[in-house]
Amino acid sequence: WEGHNGRPIRQRLLVVANRLPVSAVRRGEESWSLEISAGGLVSALLGVKEFEARWIGWAGVNVPDEAGQRALTKALAEKRCIPVFLDEEIVHQYYNGYCNNILWPLFHYLGLPQEDRLATTRSFQSQFAAYKKANQMFADVVNKHYEDGDVVWCHDYHLMFLPECLKNYNRKMKVGWFLHTPFPSSEIHRTLPSRSELLRAVLAADLVGFHTYDYARHFVSACTRILGFEGTPEGVEDQGRLTRVAAFPIGIDSDRFIRALETQDVQNNIKELQDRFAGRKVMLGVDRLDMIKGIPQKILAFEKFLEENQHWRDKVVLLQIAVPTRTDVPEYQKLTSQVHEIVGRINGRFGSLSAVPIHHLDRSLDFYALCALYAVTDVALVTSLRDGMNLVSYEFVACQESKKGVLILSEFAGAAQSLGAGAILVNPWNITEVAASIKQALNMSAEEREKRHLHNFTHVTTHTAQEWAETFVSELNDTVIEAQQRVRK
Ligand code: ADQ
16 A cells, blocks of 8 residues: 555554444345445545545444344445444434534534523433443444554544543554534533533544644633643643644545546536526535535525526526435424425525526435536535535535636635635625625626636645545654654653
């Protein structure tokens, strides 16, 4: 194995994430079918070919019987995946509860759950206990498969306890932890009842990574203010032990998108879409249906634009593709109805018998259909209220070499720090501002579009997923070596 920088990388990489990059469907008592699933982390690591990587995570299904577990383990092994089996109660308390109802909204500045505070406080303890228990179950599986010299890369807010659990097993394990969401201001993190325990558990890692410098800074401030540890330019120090903290902005496998555009499948798709929307500018939103993605705000801004710009009404169409996630959580169900209601109202208001201004699809698209959509788009709207990075903005840019469309991007997405100079940056909460940016994008000269696109395209094709993973892992190796040298001195 050889990395980008020419240095041989012979290590095995154990990638530990809540979900394996496959969905498993049971076909019989001992038969399973497996399918690669969509999602940010999956898209990023699909591009990493340089490591001998194995995935460890939950397969997303409850498998109570041993025969089923054995069969699934065997099927997954062919895809270099190792399952962690979680029962329904743990999933409910750990995944739906602590991860998705507490940490996810808090890290995106949506606060702790507001309704029925007493019930939340009471269930908080049991959800936190389940969270710790689940993290320990992940650690048990990692420990079972760990070999000397392996690098263990833990991912995301689901597994904040994992570094500590792993180090309890083996202090010599090389452990890195990367957060895919924002890390909020320490003033927000302070409100979390388990704030200190979580920080201490993460600090057991050798290297802690974030998408942006700001998130890293927030984390270091939380450790200094809440734990009283020392923040240094390298990270966080406590009693002579340093946890390195740094920013590693993720990227995509841009070549995969660029190559896909040349395939007959995508070309046919592009032709179809061009015929379908001939004479109209295409605006596109692609998001998981989640409150952090700001979908209702985006659609309301589009309504405002149509209201204020009558002559554009039959010349523009918004395609909003929203893949449903966490469908058993009531807040997500509410969001789906809310979006449907707004889209219906606007289509009723501005549509005609032959055309509607918004096409809203509640589903996932396959990779080739998605590439074709990106390629025919004139204006992409990424208006997340908060987003760790946002890969959709990168994917759009990768597919725009011929069209050179405009990216409207939330200033609260991590991507604003890398694509900000090429995009039109907006405050997604300000519907008037977003409506004005739509007008600006649609009227932008070809020259300016080209200049902005070039900036973003250069970034997306040079800061790839491969580069991201290689940088993180080599930094982790270096961090461990430096720590050993410090101890020897
Ligand atoms: P996500 O919140 O899932 O990821 P994002 O980075 O935009 O957000 O990635 C979504 C991925 O899912 C993209 O690759 C996109 O193509 C795909 N996708 C979305 N909707 C789809 C649809 N309808 N059909 C098909 N594919 C669809 C989390 C964080 C992000 C961070 C990533 C990676 O919330 O902020 O950028 O992890 O770290």
